[in-house]
Amino acid sequence: MKKKSTPELIVHEKLTLQLYVSGMSPKSMEAIENIKRLCDEHLKEAFELEIIDIYKNPEVASQQQIVFSPSLIKSLPLPKKTLVGNFSDSEKVIKGLGIAFKK
Amino acid sequence: MAAKSTEELLLKIEELENSLAESEQLIEAIKAGEVDAFAVNSNDKAEVYTLQSGDYAYRVLIEKFGEGALNLTEDGLIVYTNTYFYELLNLAYENVVGSFFTDFIDEGSKKTFTNLFQKSLKGSSKGEINLYVNEKIIPVYISLTSLQPKLATVGVIITDLSEKKKNEEIILKYQQDLELKNLELLQSNNELASFTYIASHDLQEPLRKIQTFSNRILDKEDGNFPANISDYFQRIISASERMQNLIVGLLNYSRTNTAEVIYTPTSLNSIIDEVKTNLSELLEEHQVSMEISALPVLNIVPLQFNQLFSNIILNAIKYKKQNTKPVIKITAVMADAAELQTNNTAACNYWKIKISDNGIGFEQQYADKIFELFQRLHGRNEYEGTGLGLAICRKIVQNHHGFIKAEGKPDVGATFIIYLPSL
Incomplete structure (x- = not known):
């Protein structure tokens, strides 16, 4: 079991994240930048990020019925969370993923 | 139908709340235009739909x-x-x-x-x-x-590709110019070789005749001539001897260019030993002492290096100080990269070989001049010589991709520094 990674966040287990993007769309490119920064700054080693391009792999929709881009899905630990947008607000993203800040 | 317990219901409510929150967030995001595209599964086939904004970057990339x-x-x-x-x-x-x-x-x-x-x-x-x-x-x-x-x-x-093609044409032209120059050089060398042959036979032949017959005249009639006539013939003879020396010297100089040369790794010490043997009588006569350090093995033409060292050592003897025993020192060290200035284009190490003597030396301002053809710093009456010796030395060093320079202090001595690429 992974212990907390940064002074700021309480993370008990490694996060498994999928970021869905659509090729060269401006929001996709922003989302990638923002999520990477968020993970590097707050999650350090406690995450696994997979970036999937729905243009290159449209069949991901078959598993989820509909996949928006850009969207971030936390598949582990449960419960599963889905966030949509370009993720410019780190705090909102962290809260949306259900991670608490250490007080 | 069993009633669900309160706990189960509360759990269910929490689940629904989460689902609702997610859906709300999704709708907010779509309304705020934060979605570019989506993939939908319809009839088992995945379709991707792009909203207006999603294409922008592709368009800019291709158009611009x-x-x-x-x-x-x-x-x-x-x-x-x-x-x-x-x-x-x-x-x-x-x-x-x-x-x-x-x-x-x-x-x-x-x-x-x-x-x-x-x-x-x-x-x-x-x-x-x-x-x-x-x-x-x-x-x-x-x-x-x-x-x-x-x-x-x-x-x-x-x-x-226009730029690239233009550069290719320039390179091709340089190549062609180079080939032409090479051809010219080859021709030049051939002509020089012919000249050498002509000089060696056709020029020396008349000279020999002049000397032979002048000597015969002197031998036969010496007693019958007035003093000045004998003198004239003597002058004719020594002038033709000088000319012969000049021709031989020139031949030597041109041969260092055109002769078939084979480079082999040779110990410089062994070359010095050869020179000492060749000049042994001269060295003994002038009581020359030579201090030779360990010298490297280099890829050289042994005959040319024999000539190189001989010329410098002969000069050291010729220009010795009166009533002083000549001392010749030969040393070798690895050259410091800083010493090798603009002429050094090859990326390799160089040996620095110094040959110094304690002779009459020379003014440093003539340090370059002495290597030129026919340059002499002294009149013919003071020192004999053709003025070719050092020019030949320089040619030989150049043939071996090295440099030679000289340092002189009047009345102290002269030092010749030869840089040669190491093996």
Whole structure:
């Protein structure tokens, strides 16, 4: 079991994240930048990020019925969370993923 | 129907709340325009839908990029062109779109293009062709990819090769100039070799005659001549001897250029030993002491180096201080990179070989002059010599891709420094 990674966040287990993007769309490119920064700054080693391009792999929709881009899905630990947008607000993203800040 | 317990209901409510929160967030995001595209599963087939904003970057990339981008139909009709391409052809957009790509291809390249295009219909292909517009040939590199089945077109990316071709032509011209110069050099060398042959026979022959007959006259009639006539003949004889020495010296000099040379790794100490043996009588006569350090093994022509060291040692003896026993020191060290200045283009180590004497030396201002052909710092009455010895030394060092320089202090001595590339 992974212990907390940064002074700021309480993370008990490694996060498994999928970021869905659509090729060269401006929001996709922003989302990638923002999520990477968020993970590097707050999650350090406690995450696994997979970036999937729905243009290159449209069949991901078959598993989820509909996949928006850009969207971030936390598949582990449960419960599963889905966030949509370009993720410019780190705090909102962290809260949306259900991670608490250490007080 | 069993009633669910309160706990179970509360859990269910929490689940629903989470689901609702997510859906709300999703709708907010869509309303705020934060979604670019989505993939939907309909009838087991995945479809991707792009909203307006999602395409923007692709458009900018293709339209603004510094390469030509086209879409061609299967018949080669241009149904899309970006700005770069029609600007490359120096035509207006409307004169390019709707034309056949082959309209802009040079006759000589049409066949190549047809092959590339056919190949691309099954996948992709790349190659060089020439475009021809307004009597101008534009060399380009094209990359074709069939966009089937998504689009019924072939995408083409075009790179302008004009700059590259221009540089290639310049290099070719330099190459041709170089080959010409080489030919001239070869011819020059051959002519020099012939000259050498002529000089050695045809010039020396009359000289020998002059000397022979002048000597005979003196032998026969010496007693009968008035003093000044004898003197005249003596002068004739010594002048012709001088001329002979000059010719031999010149021959030596030219031979260091043209002779067949074989470089072999040779110990410089062994060369010095040879020189000492050859000059043993002279060295004994002038009571010369030589201090030789350990010298390296280098890739050299032994005969030429024998001549090199001989010339310098002979000079040291010739220009010794009166009533002083000549001392000649020869040392070798690895040269410091800082010493090797602008002339050094090769990236290798150099040996620095110093030959110094305690003779009359010379003024440092003449340090370059002494290596020139026929340069002498002293009159013929003071020291004899042809003025070729050091010129030959320099030629030999140059043949071995090295440098030679001299340092002199009047009345202290002279030092010759030879830089040679190491093995």
